[in-house]
Amino acid sequence: xxxxxxxxxxxxxxxxxxxxxxxxxxxxxxxxxxxxxxxxxxxxxxxxxxxxxxxxxxxxxxxxxxxxxxxxxxxxxxxxxxxxxxxxxxxxxxxxxxxxxxxxxxxxxxxxxxxxxxxxxxxxxxxxxxxxxxxxxxxxxxxxxxxxxxxxxxxxxxxxxxxxxxxxxxxxxxxxxxxxxxxxxxxxxxxxxxxxxxxxxxxxxxxxxxxxxxxxxxxxxxxxxxxxxxxxxxxxxxxxxxxxxxxxxxxxxxxxxxxxxx
Amino acid sequence: xxxxxxxxxxxxxxxxxxxxxxxxxxxxxxxxxxxxxxxxxxxxxxxxxxxxxxxxxxxxxxxxxxxxxxxxxxxxxxxxxxxxxxxxxxxxxxxxxxxxxxxxxxxxxxxxxxxxxxxxxxxxxxxxxxxxxxxxxxxxxxxxxxxxxxxxxxxxxxxxxxxxxxxxxxxxxxxxxxxxxxxxxxxxxxxxxxxxxxxxxxxxxxxxxxxxxxx
Numbered sequence: 001x002x003x004x005x006x007x008x009x010x011x012x013x014x015x016x017x018x019x020x021x022x023x024x025x026x027x028x029x030x031x032x033x034x035x036x037x038x039x040x041x042x043x044x045x046x047x048x049x050x051x052x053x054x055x056x057x058x059x060x061x062x063x064x065x066x067x068x069x070x071x072x073x074x075x076x077x078x079x080x081x082x083x084x085x086x087x088x089x090x091x092x093x094x095x096x097x098x099x100x101x102x103x104x105x106x107x108x109x110x111x112x113x114x115x116x117x118x119x120x121x122x123x124x125x126x127x128x129x130x131x132x133x134x135x136x137x138x139x140x141x142x143x144x145x146x147x148x149x150x151x152x153x154x155x156x157x158x159x160x161x162x163x164x165x166x167x168x169x170x171x172x173x174x175x176x177x178x179x180x181x182x183x184x185x186x187x188x189x190x191x192x193x194x195x196x197x198x199x200x201x202x203x204x205x206x207x208x209x210x211x212x213x214x215x216x217x218x219x220x221x222x223x224x225x226x227x228x229x230x231x232x233x234x235x236x237x238x239x240x241x242x243x244x245x246x247x248x249x250x251x252x253x254x255x256x257x258x259x260x261x262x
Numbered sequence: 263x264x265x266x267x268x269x270x271x272x273x274x275x276x277x278x279x280x281x282x283x284x285x286x287x288x289x290x291x292x293x294x295x296x297x298x299x300x301x302x303x304x305x306x307x308x309x310x311x312x313x314x315x316x317x318x319x320x321x322x323x324x325x326x327x328x329x330x331x332x333x334x335x336x337x338x339x340x341x342x343x344x345x346x347x348x349x350x351x352x353x354x355x356x357x358x359x360x361x362x363x364x365x366x367x368x369x370x371x372x373x374x375x376x377x378x379x380x381x382x383x384x385x386x387x388x389x390x391x392x393x394x395x396x397x398x399x400x401x402x403x404x405x406x407x408x409x410x411x412x413x414x415x416x417x418x419x420x421x422x423x424x425x426x427x428x429x430x431x432x433x434x435x436x437x438x439x440x441x442x443x444x445x446x447x448x449x450x451x452x453x454x455x456x457x458x459x460x461x462x463x464x465x466x467x468x469x470x471x472x473x474x475x476x477x
Binding site: 156157160 | 398
């Protein structure tokens with residue numbers, strides 16, 4: 001039974017697209033067939049993170065308007081055979097796609113693929129409403145930061161009003177040292193407010209930036225902390241019970257280094 | 263002629279009859295009869311119409327009430343008809359009507375919300391509100407009566423929104439951005455600690471106070 005997952009957050013810049021790319025690649029690495037749909041029309045990024053920009057021929061708007069069958073618009077990933085991207089248009093805007101069109105498209109895709117992951121645009125306007133329309137599951141991405149948590153709360157409310165009750169939380173860009181010092185919200189603070197089940201805690205990792213610029217999601221190498229966290233999330237999406245990883249504490253030498261400003 | 267002597271007007275809380283002050287009573291009575299004969303059908307039976315009592319003797323008042331009675335309408339003599347243009351005074355009246363003299367006679371209704379109220383949501387009710395869940399930052403609860411939150415309150419709460427100064431706010435964890443009761447506002451201290459005890463906010467000596475309670 002295939003699943004349609006929307007990745008959303010309300011606030012921009014918390015890592016929706018990064019999460020979408022990593023989960024997509026992670027599922028493909030497990031041999032699942034996956035389609036990633038970018039619905040951030042006009043501000044598309046997902047193709048860049050996957051390193052597929054130069055292979056795009058048609059886009060989501062072409063498909064929803066019936067100019068080409070969706071098969072023609074899907075871009076196969078260069079490394080993972082079972083991963084496909086359905087990019088959106090960079091010239092049109094969010095009003096070019098409506099919820100009904102996306103539902104029809106997802107129902108088509110369900111027949112052929114195990115997972116359909118929708119990358120939602122920031123905000124709560126039309127683009128958001130379109131992106132969530134077809135989803136069975138919503139992954140709400142947030143950051144340990146008061147404004148991101150506030151927006152996530154609002155988004156969870158909106159999802160509830162749209163009758164989406166399978167909502168999971170991913171907390172991205174955690175900085176363990178800051179949490180330890182009490183300078184950053186910890187998981188308890190976030191759970192207190194949002195009170196939905198959490199399936200991922202991803203540390204802030206420089207490797208993510210490097211990976212984004214290279215067009216190869218951080219999960220591929222698997223050695224970085226963020227990569228491991230995403231691998232765990234993928235496992236949990238597949239129904240496995242995986243405990244949350246402990247973030248390494250800052251060691252003695254690291255502290256010494258910092259004290260001397262190195 | 264009767265058009266200028268007798269006028270019916272809505273004032274937001276009900277119907278009001280305005281009478282020309284300079285017309286002598288017998289003429290007024292005739293004018294009222296004429297007006298009612300024309301318009302009574304547009305008022306449903308039992309409609310209460312208010313008018314200001316100034317200048318009428320008891321006899322005249324009784325006579326006027328009898329005229330209205332014929333059309334199954336009720337005439338009341340009330341000062342409210344005088345102060346219809348002063349909004350502050352009007353809202354006071356509303357509060358009085360919402361809260362009849364004896365507290366026990368009060369019709370207690372309650373709105374029950376069985377979930378977490380999230381940011382951006384507004385719950386508004388004339389009655390009291392019971393929330394079994396949290397009230398998150400950015401949410402607003404507005405109640406004519408009191409507010410009881412079985413969870414943590416972090417949003418804005420307004421109890422007694424229509425003037426009931428007896429209203430209160432209870433929460434298992436009371437840490438709202440603002441508490442408003444009737445026309446008073448209190449804001450949270452700039453750094454608030456989480457307390458484990460349930461608390462109650464109410465009006466005492468003209469300001470909002472908070473005490474911890476057992477429950």
